[in-house]
Amino acid sequence: xxxxxxxxxxxxxxxxxxxxxxxxxxxxxxxxxxxxxxxxxxxxxxxxxxxxxxxxxxxxxxxxxxxxxxxxxxxxxxxxxxxxxxxxxxxxxxxxxxxxxxxxxxxxxxxxxxxxxxxxxxxxxxxxxxxxxxxxxxxxxxxxxxxxxxxxxxxxxxxxxxxxxxxxxxxxxxxxxxxxxxxxxxxxxxxxxxxxxxxxxxxxxxxxxxxxxxxxxxxxxxxxxxxx
Amino acid sequence: xxxxxxxxxxxxxxxxxxxxxxxxxxxxxxxxxxxxxxxxxxxxxxxxxxxxxxxxxxxxxxxxxxxxxxxxxxxxxxxxxxxxxxxxxxxxxxxxxxxxxxxxxxxxxxxxxxxxxxxxxxxxxxxxxxxxxxxxxxxxxxxxxxxxxxxxxxxxxxxxxxxxxxxxxxxxxxxxxxxxxxxxxxxxxxxxxxxxxxxxxxxxxxxxxxxxxxxxxxxxxxxxxxxxxxxxxxxxxxxxxxxxxxxxxxxxxxxxxxxxxxxxxxxxxxxxxxxxxxxxxxxxxxxxxxxxxxxxxxxxxxxxxxxxxxxxxxxxxxxxxxxxxxxxxxxxxxxxxxxxxxxxxxxxxxxxxxxxxxxxxxxxxxxxxxxxxxxxxxxxxxxxxxxxxxxxxxxxxxxxxxxxxxxxxxxxxxxxxxxxxxxxxxxxxxxxxxxxxxxxxxxxxxxxxxxxxxxxxxxxxxxxxxxxxxxxxxxxxxxxxxxxxxxxxxxxxxxxxxxxxxxxxxxxxxxxxxxxxxxxxxxxxxxxxxxxxxxxxxxxxxxxxxxxxxxxxxxxxxxxxxxxxxxxxxxxxxxxxxxxxxxxxxxxxxxxxx
Numbered sequence: 001x002x003x004x005x006x007x008x009x010x011x012x013x014x015x016x017x018x019x020x021x022x023x024x025x026x027x028x029x030x031x032x033x034x035x036x037x038x039x040x041x042x043x044x045x046x047x048x049x050x051x052x053x054x055x056x057x058x059x060x061x062x063x064x065x066x067x068x069x070x071x072x073x074x075x076x077x078x079x080x081x082x083x084x085x086x087x088x089x090x091x092x093x094x095x096x097x098x099x100x101x102x103x104x105x106x107x108x109x110x111x112x113x114x115x116x117x118x119x120x121x122x123x124x125x126x127x128x129x130x131x132x133x134x135x136x137x138x139x140x141x142x143x144x145x146x147x148x149x150x151x152x153x154x155x156x157x158x159x160x161x162x163x164x165x166x167x168x169x170x171x172x173x174x175x176x177x178x179x180x181x182x183x184x185x186x187x188x189x190x191x192x193x194x195x196x197x198x199x200x201x202x203x204x205x206x207x208x209x210x211x212x213x214x215x216x217x218x219x220x221x222x223x224x225x226x227x228x
Numbered sequence: 229x230x231x232x233x234x235x236x237x238x239x240x241x242x243x244x245x246x247x248x249x250x251x252x253x254x255x256x257x258x259x260x261x262x263x264x265x266x267x268x269x270x271x272x273x274x275x276x277x278x279x280x281x282x283x284x285x286x287x288x289x290x291x292x293x294x295x296x297x298x299x300x301x302x303x304x305x306x307x308x309x310x311x312x313x314x315x316x317x318x319x320x321x322x323x324x325x326x327x328x329x330x331x332x333x334x335x336x337x338x339x340x341x342x343x344x345x346x347x348x349x350x351x352x353x354x355x356x357x358x359x360x361x362x363x364x365x366x367x368x369x370x371x372x373x374x375x376x377x378x379x380x381x382x383x384x385x386x387x388x389x390x391x392x393x394x395x396x397x398x399x400x401x402x403x404x405x406x407x408x409x410x411x412x413x414x415x416x417x418x419x420x421x422x423x424x425x426x427x428x429x430x431x432x433x434x435x436x437x438x439x440x441x442x443x444x445x446x447x448x449x450x451x452x453x454x455x456x457x458x459x460x461x462x463x464x465x466x467x468x469x470x471x472x473x474x475x476x477x478x479x480x481x482x483x484x485x486x487x488x489x490x491x492x493x494x495x496x497x498x499x500x501x502x503x504x505x506x507x508x509x510x511x512x513x514x515x516x517x518x519x520x521x522x523x524x525x526x527x528x529x530x531x532x533x534x535x536x537x538x539x540x541x542x543x544x545x546x547x548x549x550x551x552x553x554x555x556x557x558x559x560x561x562x563x564x565x566x567x568x569x570x571x572x573x574x575x576x577x578x579x580x581x582x583x584x585x586x587x588x589x590x591x592x593x594x595x596x597x598x599x600x601x602x603x604x605x606x607x608x609x610x611x612x613x614x615x616x617x618x619x620x621x622x623x624x625x626x627x628x629x630x631x632x633x634x635x636x637x638x639x640x641x642x643x644x645x646x647x648x649x650x651x652x653x654x655x656x657x658x659x660x661x662x663x664x665x666x667x668x669x670x671x672x673x674x675x676x677x678x679x680x681x682x683x684x685x686x687x688x689x690x691x692x693x694x695x696x697x698x699x700x701x702x703x704x705x706x707x708x709x710x711x712x713x714x715x716x717x718x719x720x721x722x723x724x725x726x727x728x729x730x731x732x733x734x735x736x737x738x739x740x741x742x743x744x745x746x747x748x749x750x751x752x753x754x755x756x757x758x759x760x761x762x763x764x765x766x767x768x769x770x771x772x773x774x775x776x777x778x779x780x781x782x783x784x785x786x787x788x789x790x791x792x793x794x795x796x797x798x799x800x801x802x803x804x805x806x807x808x809x810x811x812x813x814x815x816x817x818x819x820x821x822x
Contacts, residue, residue, distance in 0.1 A: 046351030050429040053459065057421050060463035064511075068471065068504055072482060076499030160479035163499060170474070174467075 045201035051208050058178060062216065065174065069167045069227060080162040082228055084221075085151050091144040092221055095214045098137035102186075102210055105130030109193065109203060131190050134210070138183045145176050164228050171220050175213070182210045241780035251361070253353035254780060258360045259339030260673065262330050265364060266662075267746075269326035272371070274739050276319040283307055285725070285732035287715050298379050301400070310400045312714035313382035317401075318373070320385030321409065323655065324516065325416055326367050331662045332523035333458070334363070334423055337451035339673060341427060343771045344448045346436025346788045348781045350426040359426070362419035370412040373405050381405035384712065386513065389483035389505035393475040393497075397490050407476050414469035417462040424462070427455030436770075438790035442544065443809070445769045445794040446533070449547050450526020453554050454519050460558075461515040468508035475500070506568055510561040517654050518557045521621070522550055524661025525592060528614040531668045532596065534767045535611040536603040537805055539795035541595050549588035549595075556585040566634045567641045575634040582632040589625055593618065609683025610668035610765075616691050617660040623695075624653025627702060642712075645705020648698045656694045663687070663745065670749075671764050675777050676756035682748040686741060693738025700727050766806055769794050773810045 073079045108127035149169065152158075159169045185206040192198040242248045252258060282291060283306075290305035301311030338356070342349055350356045373380035381401040383392045387409065396403030431444070431452040444452070471482040475497070483505045484497035529546060533539055540546055562570065562578030596618050605611055627649040631637050640646060663686070670678045709716070709724050716725055763772040770790070774783050788810050796807040807813055 046429045046433045049433050050351060050425055053425050053428045057425070057459050057463040060460050061467050064464040064467045064508060068467070068482070068508060071504045071507065072499075072501050075501035075504065076486065078481075078486070078499035159474070160481070163481055166474070166478075166480040166482065170471070174470075 045199070047199070047201040047205040051205035055209070055212050058212070058216070062171075062174070062220070065167075065171055066223060069171075069223070072163055072167070073227060076163075078163060080164045082157070082164065084168075084224060084228060085148040087144050087148050087151070088221060091141050091148070092218060094137050094141045094144060095217050098134050098141065099211050099214045101130050101137060102134045102207055105134060106203060106207055109198070110200075113198075113200065128190050128193050131186060131193070135183065135186050135190070138179065138186065138210075142176055142179065142183075145172055148172070168224060168228060171224065175217055175220055178216075179213045182206070182213050185209060251357060253349070253357045255338050255342050255350050255353070255356060256673075256778060256782075258356055259335050259337070261360050262335035262338055262363070265360075265367060266327050266331035266335055267749075269322050269330065269367060270659075271746075273319050273323040273327060274742065276315045276322070278736060278739055279307070280312060280315055280319065281728075281732040281735045283312060283714065284716075285729040297374065301379050307714070309714045310382055311379065313384075313712065314380045314401050314405070316712065317382055317384050317409075318370070318380050321370065321413075324385055324520070325413065326363075326370070328520035328655065328658045329420065329458075329516070330363065332527065332658055332665065333451060333454050333519060334359075334420070336447075336527060336662075336665050336669065337427060337454070337523065338423070340669065340771055341448055341451050342430055342434065343774065343778060343782050344445050344769055345430060345434055346439050346770050346783075346790060347430055347434035348783070348787075351429045351434055352422075352426050355422045356426050359419045359422035362415055362422065366412045366416035366419060369408055369415060373401070373408040373412075376404050376408065378403060378405055381409045383409075386509060387472070387505070388509075389472075389475075389502045390485060390488055390500065392505070393472060393483040393500070394488065394490055394495055395476055397493055397495070403476070407473055410469040410472045410476075414466050414473070417466035417469070420458050420462045421466075424455040424459040427451055428459065431455075436788050436790060439770075439809075442547075443790055443793055445526075446529040446540070446543070446546060447523075447526040449550060450523045450529075453550050454522045457515045457519050457522070457554050457557065461512040461519065464508060465512035468505065468512070471508075472505070503565075503568060503570075506565050510564045511558070513564060514561040515554070515557040517650075518553050520654050520658045521661075522553060524617060524658050524664075525550060527661050527665040527668075528617045529596070530769070531610045531614045531664045532600065532605075533795045533797070534668070534765050535606040535608065535614075536599060537606070537797045538599070538603060539793075539797060540599045543793070543795070546592060546595050549591045552588040553585065553592075556581055556588070560585055563632060563634075563637070566637045572634070579632055579634055583629075586625070586629065586632075589621075593622055593625075608667070609678065609680055609687060610664050612684060612687040612691075613660045613664035613667065616687060617657050617664060619691070620652050620657035620660055620694065623699070624649055624651070624657060628653065640705055642710050643705035644701040644709045644711050647711050648701025648705060651698045651701070652694075656698065660690075663690075666749070668765065669771070670752065671759035672762075672771055672776055672778070674753055674756075675759055676752050677759055677764065678752040678756060679748050682744055686744045686748065689741035689744070690738060693734055693741055696734035697731050697738060700731055703727065763808075766804075768792070768796055768806050768808045770809055773808050 105127070108130060112127050149172070152165070152168075157165050159166055189198060189203055189206050192202065242252065242254070248254075249257065252261075279291060279294065282289060288306060291302075291307075292305060294302040294305040294307065298311060301308055301314060307315070338350075378396065378400045381387070381392070382399055383402065383406065387406070391398050391402065392406050392410075394402065395406075431441075431448065435441075435444070471480070474480045475482050475484060479496065481497040481500040483502060484495060484500040485502060486498040486500075488495045488497065529540060559581040560578060562574060563582045566575055566578075600615075627645065631640060631646065631649060667678055667683050670676070704724055704727055705711075707720075707724055709721060713721075716722060716728070759776050762774065762776045765772070770788055771778070773788060789812075790809045791812050792807055792809050794809060796802075796809075798805050799807055802813065
């Protein structure tokens with residue numbers, strides 16, 4: 001095997017702490033020979049990787065619930081079919097609309113962020129209006145889900161009435177709890193935006209999470225509609 | 229407004245005691261907190277095993293003070309059959325979750341993964357802090373079960389339904405005890421998910437300049453692979469625990485079948501699937517075996533390389549094999565269910581990957597042995613425990629071949645053969661990995677050295693003791709000795725009682741040997757000699773290039789830059805017999821660089 005001798009790469013060793021970690025390269029791995037000059041200056045922000053990792057965990061959780069539903073339905077003839085509360089369909093429209101308003105917000109904020117570098121820090125106000133609309137729609141969705149639970153309960157269908165109702169409550173409540181996390185994320189984004197400390201990666205991660213919650217709800221609705 | 233592209237985890241050093249030592253976001257403090265928690269849990273778990281072993285050897289022996297733990301479970305200081313099962317359940321649960329998962333993965337991983345990757349901290353330090361405290365709460369909830377009226381659950385660490393789901397009618401601890409167990413494990417899952425999120429993101433995004441993935445040390449690879457398993461496995465166990473709690477507190481019927489009669493009482497549940505719990509549990513449960521052992525594989529490889537003064541035969545193949553173990557671990561879980569009445573075709577479907585998973589395991593072992601062959605291994609406490617790890621892993625792994633075959637497993641499954649198998653391959657091996665890591669990294673973690681004489685004594689006694697305890701289990705199993713029995717009264721079991729007495733004596737002896745370790749650990753922490761320098765073992769990876777103990781941001785005023793593979797030992801033409809990853813020294817090596 002060939003033996004190679006190379007000069008130590010010239011690299012800036014004075015990168016100060018506090019600038020954050022990273023730079024190890026993700027897709028641009030260090031090539032053979034150890035030429036560090038070919039490494040791009042930064043890796044992706046951790047938030048943009050972390051959000052995918054978090055979504056993978058949530059996907060696994062709901063996959064487990066789904067497989068439990070399928071196995072349990074097939075294991076006994078006691079499964080009862082029932083019509084879903086109609087408000088769920090309205091809720092679906094609300095959560096789709098919230099994704100659209102969030103995208104509107106993201107566009108406004110992106111152009112605002114680009115402009116901010118050109119103007120003084122205290123001038124102008126942050127474009128949080130669409131975020132408030134998204135937040136409102138999210139709260140409306142949770143209220144709508146709560147209405148569906150109350151409606152079923154008032155009709156005498158509780159968590160333990162039948163296993164099909166059990167799964168309905170478990171899946172919808174688990175989704176709502178995860179969605180509350182998304183609402184918390186939106187509040188955090190609004191706060192950071194108003195204090196001019198928002199990172200693009202935070203905004204993108206929150207948006208991705210919110211859209212995922214919407215997609216997850218549509219999947220659950222389809223599952224419940226098919227199975228219940 | 230700032231759109232900072234620089235990464236997170238750049239927080240200043242805390243000044244208050246609370247933020248510095250209690251609610252700290254520093255990964256090193258969190259790693260030490262995890263280690264302390266695991267140590268306490270290990271002492272509790274070992275204590276429980278002592279009580280059980282004494283009872284198995286001498287069933288009528290009154291253990292002084294046992295009634296203080298439970299007056300109903302141990303009237304007259306002799307435990308009831310039910311209480312034996314309760315202690316067994318808690319022993320298994322505490323050891324698997326709060327020791328074998330917590331110490332090698334969360335404790336060492338937290339302390340050293342960011343340093344070995346060249347990061348200042350984890351990317352989400354507050355999540356990291358939460359992960360420890362959530363785990364701590366989970367431990368408190370688990371231990372609280374000892375102090376509720378009926379005591380802890382008796383269903384075993386696997387909590388098979390329907391026993392786990394029927395409620396108090398199922399026996400002592402099957403009401404509130406199970407709810408506390410499921411709540412604790414559910415909370416534990418949240419902690420591990422938060423930890424895994426940080427580990428994965430640290431490895432992918434926080435590596436310093438020059439640190440490509442293949443330049444990560446094998447220990448870092450072990451933690452990275454484990455975190456991926458943790459993310460997917462604990463995310464499944466958590467919903468299973470939620471459903472189990474609902475069967476208890478809300479009267480649902482996820483796991484309890486129709487018309488089930490227990491203690492003369494027909495239960496109101498209907499249609500539940502007992503197998504559903506097993507599927508959900510073992511989808512987590514088998515990867516959990518590898519969650520416990522893969523970090524040990526990485527740690528042991530790291531320790532051995534440093535002491536062999538040469539790299540493994542193949543860095544890449546070792547990584548690929550650990551990855552293969554992780555992937556295959558999800559495909560084999562059904563081999564825990566061979567006796568559940570599953571379709572024989574399913575048994576074959578699970579048996580085949582179970583046999584296949586021995587291939588990467590064997591490759592790993594062969595790489596270790598091949599690399600050790602002819603090396604001038606430095607003998608110290610860390611390297612001895614690393615060798616012990618390999619020995620235990622092989623001994624425990626070999627019996628896995630037998631259990632992988634449904635026809636043999638049906639005979640052996642409910643016997644002590646299985647107990648011997650998993651204690652060696654998962655329990656003792658992982659513990660030896662923890663010990664190897666402790667002796668190896670103690671100087672970096674504390675700035676002081678552990679006593680080598682005590683360490684070697686600890687190893688010799690533990691090595692002999694572990695084999696004395698767990699090898700006879702295989703014999704007992706082949707003789708048909710069923711497990712989870714608190715007394716052996718059948719004719720064919722009575723002749724085996726002397727073996728149990730021998731095992732009990734060995735367990736007490738080995739347990740006392742661990743007091744040497746605890747003494748060494750505590751004494752050395754405060755009175756041990758100071759580490760002679762920042763790199764007492766002459767290692768090459770990044771943890772040895774920073775101060776001892778590392779500063780708050782890990783690397784002081786200069787971020788590291790990596791030039792070399794992690795294990796450049798005995799490099800021809802180099803100024804020393806090792807070249808650190810951060811050294812810009814010219815190198816003449818056939819293997820540079822990945």
